[in-house]
Amino acid sequence: MLSVFASLCYTQGAITPDLCVNDLEQPAFDNLPELLQLKQRLQSEGSFQSVFMTGSGSTIVCVGSDSAPQWLSEQQYSDLFVSPTRLIMRQPGGWYLPSSYSQQRVASGGVPVAAAS
Numbered sequence: 001m002l003s004v005f006a007s008l009c010y011t012q013g014a015i016t017p018d019l020c021v022n023d024l025e026q027p028a029f030d031n032l033p034e035l036l037q038l039k040q041r042l043q044s045e046g047s048f049q050s051v052f053m054t055g056s057g058s059t060i061v062c063v064g065s066d067s068a069p070q071w072l073s074e075q076q077y078s079d080l081f082v083s084p085t086r087l088i089m090r091q092p093g094g095w096y097l098p099s100s101y102s103q104q105r106v107a108s109g110g111v112p113v114a115a116a117s
Contacts, residue, residue: 015063020052028057035060045069063087 029036035057042051042062049064062068068082 015050017050017052020050020061020063022053022055024056025053028053032057041071042069045071 025039029039035053039051039053039060042048042060046062046069047065047067048062051060051062053060066084068084071077072080072082
């Protein structure tokens with residue numbers, strides 16, 4: 001499945017909302033309307049290509065910017081866990097190779113992603 005996702009991303013040049021469909025979003029939004037409000041605010045006020053929910057609502061993912069919107073530091077969002085991440089896609093059989101992002105961090109004196117934990 002990930003290879004299909006990666007292929008679509010490469011051919012379309014971006015992770016678009018039509019690639020990020022989750023049938024469980026609507027039932028989650030029906031039970032917790034604030035999830036829908038958060039998603040809509042991220043879509044309208046963030047600089048993201050796509051905003052989508054994973055699974056049944058454990059995570060809302062924003063794709064396209066390394067920066068979280070400043071308003072996420074408001075008191076009403078104090079219980080949210082916000083973390084920048086990067087999707088690392090590798091060729092089959094290459095899971096053990098360092099990512100180009102990790103290599104850039106090491107070259108610039110930063111801590112490699114794998115060594116940060």
